[in-house]
Amino acid sequence: MAGVLFFVLYCAVTVGAVAAPVCKAPDSVAYFSEPIPGLAKVFKSDKIIRIVAFGSSSTSGAGASAADKTYPARLQAGLNARFKGRVFEVVNRGRSGEFAAQMLARLERDVLAMNPALVIWQTGVNDALRKVDPDAFRRTVEMGLAQMNALGIDVILLDQQFFPGSVKVAGYQKYLDLIRDIGAAHGVPVFKRYKLMAHLVESAQFTIDELLASDQFHLNDTSYDCLGNVLAGAISASLPH
Numbered sequence: 001m002a003g004v005l006f007f008v009l010y011c012a013v014t015v016g017a018v019a020a021p022v023c024k025a026p027d028s029v030a031y032f033s034e035p036i037p038g039l040a041k042v043f044k045s046d047k048i049i050r051i052v053a054f055g056s057s058s059t060s061g062a063g064a065s066a067a068d069k070t071y072p073a074r075l076q077a078g079l080n081a082r083f084k085g086r087v088f089e090v091v092n093r094g095r096s097g098e099f100a101a102q103m104l105a106r107l108e109r110d111v112l113a114m115n116p117a118l119v120i121w122q123t124g125v126n127d128a129l130r131k132v133d134p135d136a137f138r139r140t141v142e143m144g145l146a147q148m149n150a151l152g153i154d155v156i157l158l159d160q161q162f163f164p165g166s167v168k169v170a171g172y173q174k175y176l177d178l179i180r181d182i183g184a185a186h187g188v189p190v191f192k193r194y195k196l197m198a199h200l201v202e203s204a205q206f207t208i209d210e211l212l213a214s215d216q217f218h219l220n221d222t223s224y225d226c227l228g229n230v231l232a233g234a235i236s237a238s239l240p241h
Helices: 037-045 071-082 100-105 125-129 132-149 162-169 174-185 193-202 219-236
Strands: 004-007 023-026 048-055 087-094 118-122 153-157
Touching: 004 037, 004 193, 004 219, 023 153, 023 193, 037 153, 048 193, 071 118, 071 125, 071 162, 071 219, 132 153, 132 174, 153 174, 153 219
Parallel strands: 048 087, 048 118, 118 153
Antiparallel strands: 004 023
8 A cells, every 4th residue: 555544543532632643654664564474363263362562661661651651552552442342452561771682581471471462572772772782682682583483472573763862873773774684584574663753753743852752762652652553553454354
């Protein structure tokens, strides 16, 4: 599908609440080129579908005003709004400040033990900031993917955020390319968060200040809502209707 797909995001209905701004994502972000077969199989057979959001501060919700404003919470709301008769449960397993090796160390306890149909693995930003060797990062991520693949668990890789200081971080772009390459090598979908956020700013939908917390690094309620709902749309498009 060419052009731009429109995702209309709505805030929870409360007295005096208003709809959240429209978030327009390009098709290269809004759709996955790789299938999510395990999730599709579970979707056909199960009423309750568990997803684990695995990562660092962008997953745990640094910068969000409340737990229900984090991207995993917005993803859960977005999926449940799209599919009646199914219950999507998105479990937040984010831990601030972690890099990939630390996540791998807790993968079995915090993720595999949950027996999810899908894991969304947000990683790369802390490794880039701490100048972790890219080859070591790749090996770590591939080890995690192998463990999940052995159990038939689908994975989506979620890349780094767009923020003003990223252009000054040596190797930041290399990590974006690396995550894309890992996904392509293993047939794993990559959700391009950096590209989404850059597009929102470049298309003048939002200013960077409207998408980031006061530290100009972490996301905020607006960008978490956009991320969760566009991701929900991408997952939805890959499932049978």
